[in-house]
Amino acid sequence: MRAMERAEVDQRIRALIEPFNKKGVEIFEATTFAGDLEFDSLTVMDFVAAIEDEFDIIISMNQQAEIETWGQLIDAVCKLADD
Amino acid sequence: MSEGISQPDAPVALEATESGDLFSKFDPLIKQRSDLLASGVEDPFNLVMEKVLSPTRAVCNGRDTILLGTYNYMGMTFDPDVIQAGKDALDNYGSGTTGSRVLNGTYQGHKECEEALKEFYAMDHAMVFSTGYQANLGIISTIAGKGDYIVLDIDSHASIWDGCSLGNAEIVPFRHNDIEALEKRLKRIPEGAGKLVVLEGVYSMLGDIAPLKEMIAVSKAHGAMVLVDEAHSMGFIGPNGRGVAEDQGCLDDVDFVIGTFSKSVGTVGGFCVSNHPKFEIMRLVCRPYVFTASLPPSVVATAATSIRKLMHGGNKRAHLWENSKTLHGGLTKLGFTLGTTEPQSAIVAVIMPDLQRGAAMWEALLKEGLYVNLARPPATPANMTLLRCSLCAEHSAEEVETILGMFERAGKAVGII
Ligand SMILES: Cc1ncc(COP(=O)(O)O)c(C=O)c1O
Numbered sequence: 011m012r013a014m015e016r017a018e019v020d021q022r023i024r025a026l027i028e029p030f031n032k033k034g035v036e037i038f039e040a041t042t043f044a045g046d047l048e049f050d051s052l053t054v055m056d057f058v059a060a061i062e063d064e065f066d067i068i069i070s071m072n073q074q075a076e077i078e079t080w081g082q083l084i085d086a087v088c089k090l091a092d093d
Numbered sequence: 094m095s096e097g098i099s100q101p102d103a104p105v106a107l108e109a110t111e112s113g114d115l116f117s118k119f120d121p122l123i124k125q126r127s128d129l130l131a132s133g134v135e136d137p138f139n140l141v142m143e144k145v146l147s148p149t150r151a152v153c154n155g156r157d158t159i160l161l162g163t164y165n166y167m168g169m170t171f172d173p174d175v176i177q178a179g180k181d182a183l184d185n186y187g188s189g190t191t192g193s194r195v196l197n198g199t200y201q202g203h204k205e206c207e208e209a210l211k212e213f214y215a216m217d218h219a220m221v222f223s224t225g226y227q228a229n230l231g232i233i234s235t236i237a238g239k240g241d242y243i244v245l246d247i248d249s250h251a252s253i254w255d256g257c258s259l260g261n262a263e264i265v266p267f268r269h270n271d272i273e274a275l276e277k278r279l280k281r282i283p284e285g286a287g288k289l290v291v292l293e294g295v296y297s298m299l300g301d302i303a304p305l306k307e308m309i310a311v312s313k314a315h316g317a318m319v320l321v322d323e324a325h326s327m328g329f330i331g332p333n334g335r336g337v338a339e340d341q342g343c344l345d346d347v348d349f350v351i352g353t354f355s356k357s358v359g360t361v362g363g364f365c366v367s368n369h370p371k372f373e374i375m376r377l378v379c380r381p382y383v384f385t386a387s388l389p390p391s392v393v394a395t396a397a398t399s400i401r402k403l404m405h406g407g408n409k410r411a412h413l414w415e416n417s418k419t420l421h422g423g424l425t426k427l428g429f430t431l432g433t434t435e436p437q438s439a440i441v442a443v444i445m446p447d448l449q450r451g452a453a454m455w456e457a458l459l460k461e462g463l464y465v466n467l468a469r470p471p472a473t474p475a476n477m478t479l480l481r482c483s484l485c486a487e488h489s490a491e492e493v494e495t496i497l498g499m500f501e502r503a504g505k506a507v508g509i510i
Binding site: 070071 | 103
């Protein structure tokens with residue numbers, strides 16, 4: 011797979027998060043999923059599934075545990091999509 | 094999903110606080126609990142059974158009560174043969190083994206119990222653990238190692254989640270009972286990695302069953318091994334009571350069946366049965382089997398006797414299905430919303446509009462003389478409040494009618510129907 015631009019990944023995931031971001035919280039690199047976005051476990055599962063389907067990757071719970079912020083998510087997806 | 098009173102089955106990490114008191118992380122929960130009790134309801138999680146009269150009757154908090162939330166599906170707890178076997182074992186083998194299964198803790202009775210399980214499931218190997226919780230904990234954490242993948246239903250029981258946490262495999266959950274979601278994940282697992290798919294026959298929150306036939310076919314097509322927890326189906330579902338996989342004709346494709354003695358069998362303990370040719374090595378490498386004391390002789394004697402009687406439980410199974418259908422149909426007709434549109438197991442879950450009215454309904458039923466299980470967020474799927482009813486083969490047809498009358502009065506009093 012061609013190396014995916016970080017900006018492109020960011021943009022595609024921004025489109026995916028829309029239906030889950032019910033309060034329309036503005037998203038920055040440091041925005042957290044548990045704190046700022048108040049995602050519960052079911053929301054996390056559905057959001058992760060949407061990303062996995064979009065990029066045809068697996069993000070295991072072990073990997074999710076390392077991801078707290080938006081920026082970390084984009085980095086992780088860039089890396090996984092490149093592998 | 095299960096008995097998590099105030100926490101979900103999937104473990105959550107509580108944040109440390111700065112006060113120095115390690116207990117301050119529990120403050121929100123302590124407050125939530127005291128608020129609920131301050132509203133005047135009887136504490137749903139502090140019930141004492143002062144006397145147990147039969148599998149279906151007890152004196153609870155001073156009241157004569159019909160039990161409709163015990164998972165004692167086949168009513169074996171007061172079976173005379175079962176009780177006699179326990180008494181004999183107490184007399185002949187003493188009150189406890191004081192040792193691990195791999196040291197001094199394997200008695201004749203443990204072997205006989207494993208023989209009974211092998212016969213019950215028609216499988217080559219059986220391993221008895223001290224609880225079902227430990228069976229899941231031990232088998233899952235041991236067989237799936239670093240670099241392997243565990244793919245599991247998001248609504249899995251806490252013991253399955255904890256088995257995942259204890260081990261080193263990559264954990265990948267999928268949406269409840271979603272065959273397509275399972276398949277997508279299996280497809281994406283890197284080539285060559287070991288795969289274990291973990292499913293349950295009956296999910297105890299809503300009493301729904303899994304489409305095991307399709308899910309197991311998909312798993313096998315992708316080279317995965319399959320473990321099925323049949324805790325809530327043993328003794329009741331399937332032509333020989335072996336569970337949902339037997340009922341759907343796919344038990345031969347299940348690599349590991351996990352079960353418990355704490356439901357249909359009517360005592361305590363857990364097990365794994367398997368046809369894997371190397372299965373016996375588990376006894377040496379599975380830490381929750383090795384590093385704990387074995388079950389007391391009386392417990393394995395009651396379990397073995399009960400399991401053997403369950404092999405011939407056809408009539409009881411038929412009556413339990415009747416009970417489940419009558420309760421499910423009656424509650425539907427009264428206007429309650431249930432977890433499944435058809436009765437799929439011996440669990441009937443009644444969905445409450447919110448926690449407040451759910452707790453009020455639970456208390457109204459208790460005052461009527463009926464015990465059911467209250468399940469509430471965050472332990473429940475989609476944060477529902479549920480009154481979970483589990484039927485017993487020893488509930489008489491009249492008792493089920495009495496139960497429906499209690500639901501009608503309580504439901505009207507609380508304003509749910
Ligand atoms: C699906 C499931 N698996 C495992 C267990 C654990 O069984 P035990 O009570 O023997 O620890 C339970 C119930 O508690 C359960 O509901």
